[in-house]
Amino acid sequence: MVLFRRLLGDVLRAKRMQRGMTLREVSxxxxxxxxxxxxxxxxxxxxxxxxxxxxxxxxxxxxSEILHDVSSLVALEETATLTTTSGPEVVASAA
Structure with missing residues (x-):
């Protein structure tokens, strides 16, 4: 399951670090x-x-930039989830 709040946090942290800001400065x-x-x-x-x-x-x-970045990450995670859950089924034969 994709957690929007986790991805939002990741994007916000990345933006803060790109700008060289500390949590204290943003606060x-x-x-x-x-x-x-x-x-x-x-x-x-x-x-x-x-x-x-x-x-x-x-x-x-x-x-809009923050939301765009989060939206892109959500799409990537959804694609990864769909790929892993809808892959080809392997049926083991009983011998």
Whole structure:
């Protein structure tokens, strides 16, 4: 099962690191607790639309870019899941 919050966290962490920002810097800029941002990045908490907008502003990244990146990851995971679950069946013959 694809967890949107885990993939969102992965994308947010990657964007933060690309910009060379620490959790503390994002926390101060977004006015969100450092611990809460950490939980979002680890996929343990859901981000509200308001919180996501604050994080995007702090990271200077358009919301559409974040959502596009997450959408691409969701598509990749769905494809991988479909490939592994709908592969050819192997039937063992009883001897």
């Amino acid at each position: 101060a800029e977004a006015r969100v607790s450092l611990g809460y941002i950490s939980e979002i990045e680890r996929g343990q908490k859901e981000a509200s639309s308001e919180l996501l907008a604050s994080l995007c502003a702090a990271l200077d990244v358009p919301l």
